[in-house]
Amino acid sequence: MRGTGRPVIERTRMGEYGANGDTGEGAGAPGQVAMVFDLNKCMGCQTCSVACKVLWTREEGEDHQWWMSVNTQPGLGTPKGWEEMGGGWLDGQPVPGHQPGRAEFGGGWDFNYQEVFYGGTGSSTHLRPIDHGDGNTRWGMNWDEDQGGGEYPNSYYFYLPRLCNHCTHPVCVSACPSGAMYKRHEDGVVLRDESACQGARFCMEACPYKKIYFNYARNVAQHCIMCFPRLEAGVAPACARQCPGRLVFVGSADDDESPIHKLVHQWEVALPLHPEFGTGPNIFYVPPLSPSRLHEDLSIDEETPRIPPEYLESLFGPKVHAALDTMRRELARVRAGGQSELLDTLIVYHWNDLFGRYTTDPATLDRSPGRVPVRFGRSPSTPTTS
Amino acid sequence: MSVGSLTAPEVGEEALDPDAGAWDAIPSEGVPLVPVPIEAQLNAYVRAAWTGRDYGRSGPVELALARHGDRLLARLSWDGSAVPPGEFTDAAGLLFPREPGTAPPVTMGTHAEPVTLWQWRDRLASQQGLPSARHLVSTGPGVFRPVPAGGEVSARSSRAGSRWSVVLAGPVEALATGSVGVAVWAGANAERAGIGAVCATWVEVAP
Numbered sequence: 001m002r003g004t005g006r007p008v009i010e011r012t013r014m015g016e017y018g019a020n021g022d023t024g025e026g027a028g029a030p031g032q033v034a035m036v037f038d039l040n041k042c043m044g045c046q047t048c049s050v051a052c053k054v055l056w057t058r059e060e061g062e063d064h065q066w067w068m069s070v071n072t073q074p075g076l077g078t079p080k081g082w083e084e085m086g087g088g089w090l091d092g093q094p095v096p097g098h099q100p101g102r103a104e105f106g107g108g109w110d111f112n113y114q115e116v117f118y119g120g121t122g123s124s125t126h127l128r129p130i131d132h133g134d135g136n137t138r139w140g141m142n143w144d145e146d147q148g149g150g151e152y153p154n155s156y157y158f159y160l161p162r163l164c165n166h167c168t169h170p171v172c173v174s175a176c177p178s179g180a181m182y183k184r185h186e187d188g189v190v191l192r193d194e195s196a197c198q199g200a201r202f203c204m205e206a207c208p209y210k211k212i213y214f215n216y217a218r219n220v221a222q223h224c225i226m227c228f229p230r231l232e233a234g235v236a237p238a239c240a241r242q243c244p245g246r247l248v249f250v251g252s253a254d255d256d257e258s259p260i261h262k263l264v265h266q267w268e269v270a271l272p273l274h275p276e277f278g279t280g281p282n283i284f285y286v287p288p289l290s291p292s293r294l295h296e297d298l299s300i301d302e303e304t305p306r307i308p309p310e311y312l313e314s315l316f317g318p319k320v321h322a323a324l325d326t327m328r329r330e331l332a333r334v335r336a337g338g339q340s341e342l343l344d345t346l347i348v349y350h351w352n353d354l355f356g357r358y359t360t361d362p363a364t365l366d367r368s369p370g371r372v373p374v375r376f377g378r379s380p381s382t383p384t385t386s
Numbered sequence: 387m388s389v390g391s392l393t394a395p396e397v398g399e400e401a402l403d404p405d406a407g408a409w410d411a412i413p414s415e416g417v418p419l420v421p422v423p424i425e426a427q428l429n430a431y432v433r434a435a436w437t438g439r440d441y442g443r444s445g446p447v448e449l450a451l452a453r454h455g456d457r458l459l460a461r462l463s464w465d466g467s468a469v470p471p472g473e474f475t476d477a478a479g480l481l482f483p484r485e486p487g488t489a490p491p492v493t494m495g496t497h498a499e500p501v502t503l504w505q506w507r508d509r510l511a512s513q514q515g516l517p518s519a520r521h522l523v524s525t526g527p528g529v530f531r532p533v534p535a536g537g538e539v540s541a542r543s544s545r546a547g548s549r550w551s552v553v554l555a556g557p558v559e560a561l562a563t564g565s566v567g568v569a570v571w572a573g574a575n576a577e578r579a580g581i582g583a584v585c586a587t588w589v590e591v592a593p
Contacts, residue, residue: 093430093434094430094431094434094435095434096431096434096435097435099473101472101473171431174429174430174431175429175431175432176429177427177428177429177432177526177527177528177529177530177579177580178528178529178530178531178579179529179531195532196531196532198528198530198578198579199578200528200578200579201473201578202429202431202432202435202579205431205435206431218516219516
C-alpha cells in the first residue's frame with residue numbers, strides 16, 4: 001500500500017530527553033499523557049485498531065504493523081508469545097530480550113486475488129493468503145481471537161487493547177544506539193526520529209511489550225506515536241476518539257481533577273500491564289470483572305469469579321485484587337440504591353469527559369491548503385522517502 | 387598500522403565493478419579486524435545483551451584503493467556469512483578520520499572525535515527507495531547519523547560463495563588525512579550498529 005503521503009516523522013521541535021546512553025532513570029515527564037482502558041467495556045471490535053491503521057500505517061513496509069491492536073486473553077497475542085520475549089528493566093539494569101521477527105508478528109498478507117477473480121477457477125478456488133514460505137501466514141494480529149481459556153461451562157475470555165506504553169522509564173530509548181528515540185518533556189510521548197533511525201532494532205529487543213515494528217522497506221523501526229500531532233491540536237488520539245465503547249480515557253495522571261488521576265491514584269482501579277517489566281507504563285487498565293463460576297451441576301458458585309484472579313494478577317500485578325474488590329464494593333453500593341463517583345466515572349455519561357483537554361473535534365480544524373493543522377518535523381510537501 | 391604498499395592509483399569507471407579486471411593490477415593489503423570492545427558500547431542495553439556473546443570475528447579484509455576523478459574507490463573483499471541472511475544482513479564500511487591524530491578506529495570514533503563512515507549493507511538496494519550505501523558520521527559504536535550534503539557514496543557488490551567483494555565510492559576528500567579504517571558486520575550473527583568487527587589501528591595510505 002502506498003500513497004497516503006504521511007510525512008516521515010522526524011524529531012519534533014518540542015523539548016525532549018532520553019538521548020543515547022540514557023538509562024531512563026528519573027525520566028518522568030511533568031505533563032505525562034496517560035490513557036486508561038476500561039476492559040469491562042471492551043468488546044473486541046477492533047475499531048481502535050482500524051482507526052490507527054487507517055491514519056498511520058498505510059505506507060510501504062507497514063502492512064503488518066498494528067500500532068494499536070486488541071487481543072483475546074488468555075492468548076499468545078501479537079507478536080506470538082510476546083510476554084515471554086524478555087526486555088524491560090530489572091534492578092535498574094536492562095534485561096536482554098528477543099527481537100520478534102516478521103513471522104512472529106504475522107499478517108500483512110498478500111491474497112490470491114488474481115487466481116480467484118481472473119484465473120478461471122473462481123468457483124473452486126477459495127480466497128486465501130499466499131504463503132511466501134516465510135511463516136507470515138501462520139500468525140496475525142488477532143489470530144487467537146475468542147479462544148480464551150478455561151473449560152466449559154467455565155470458559156472465559158476478555159479483550160486487551162495494546163499500544164506503546166510511552167513508559168516513564170523507556171528502555172527502548174535507552175537501547176537505541178543512534179539516539180533516534182527520545183521522550184518529550186512536554187507530554188512524555190516516546191518518539192523516534194525516523195531520519196536518524198539506523199534500523200539496529202535494539203529497541204525491539206529491549207521493549208518488553210513488543211509493540212515496536214520494523215519497516216523492512218524503509219529500514220526503520222516504527223511504533224505508536226500517541227497521535228502526537230493530534231494531541232498538539234487538542235484532539236484525542238484516534239484509537240480513543242473512535243472507540244464505540246467509550247472506554248478509553250486520555251489525559252494527565254498528574255491532574256488531580258482528571259478521571260485518569262482518580263482511576264489510577266485515588267481509587268487505584270486502573271493498573272499498568274505487567275508492572276514487573278519495570279518500565280513504568282503510562283497506559284493503564286481497569287481489570288475485568290466476571291460472572292461467577294458454575295459448579296458441575298451448573299449451580300452458581302457465588303464466591304469464585306469466572307476469570308481466575310491469579311491470571312489477572314499475572315497480567316496486572318498483585319494490586320489487581322484490591323482493584324477488583326473496590327469495584328465490587330462500589331457495584332454493591334449502587335445496587336443497594338447508593339451513589340458511586342467511581343462507577344459514574346467509568347460509565348462516562350458525557351463523551352468528552354473521556355478526553356481531558358483533548359476534546360477538540362478534528363472536523364473543526366483548518367485543513368485548507370497551505371495550512372498545517374498538525375505539526376510534523378518535516379513539511380508535508382517533503383517526499384516521504386528518506 | 388602502516389601499509390606502505392597501499393596506494394590509490396587512477397582508474398577508469400569500470401573499477402566501480404568489484405569484479406573488474408582493473409583491480410587485479412592494484413596492490414591490496416589484508417587488514418585484520420578485532421571485535422569492537424564491549425566496554426566501548428555506549429548504552430547499557432547493548433552491553434547487557436552482548437556481554438559474553440561471540441561477535442566481531444570477521445576478517446581479515448583485503449583492501450585496495452583507487453581514484454576515479456574526484457571519487458575515491460575502495461574494494462573490500464572478505465568471507466561473509468555462509469548461511470542465508472535472517473533479520474540482519476552482512477555489511478561493511480570504511481572509516482575515515484576527520485582530523486590528523488584522531489584516536490584509533492576501534493571505537494568507530496568518539497563524540498569528541500567523529501569519523502566519517504561509508505557503509506554498504508546487503509539487500510538495502512532492493513528495499514524501497516534506499517541506496518546501497520550510506521554516507522554517515524560515527525561518534526561511537528553504532529552511533530551513526532547521516533551526513534547532510536556530505537557527498538554521494540555508492541556501492542556495488544558481488545558474491546562468490548561466502549566471499550563478498552564490494553566497491554565503495556565517495557568523495558576523495560575523505561582520504562585527506564591519508565588514513566582509512568575498515569569495519570565488517572556479520573548479519574548471520576545479528577551484528578549491527580556497534581556490534582561488529584573493526585580494524586584496531588588506522589591504515590596509512592602512501593601519498
